Amino acid sequence: MKSTQLHVIETTPEELTENILIGVDCKLKEFFDKYKPPKKDEEELLTVDETLEILKCSKQALWNWRKNGILPSYRLGNRVYYKKSDIFSKLIKQE
Known part of the structure; x- marks a missing residue:
């Protein structure tokens, strides 16, 4: 029979x-680095209703601003979105 050596290492329960x-x-660090949520500085897209809530205007006014190029919009499929940063920059600059 072949014999193998067994190494016994003494450790305390605290060390273990x-x-x-x-x-x-x-x-856990590897997992969270792989699946971390988006950063807050990343661009946030708002729906028409969310934009209306921020601007406190009518849908017609928002549509006119979009049509005249005052407030840029973005389309994904058949939906229209607005960048939050665009909205606030237009409010600040008042162009």
């Missing part, structure tokens, strides 16, 4: 717990 926590922490 710390090593396990370090491993779990590392794996």
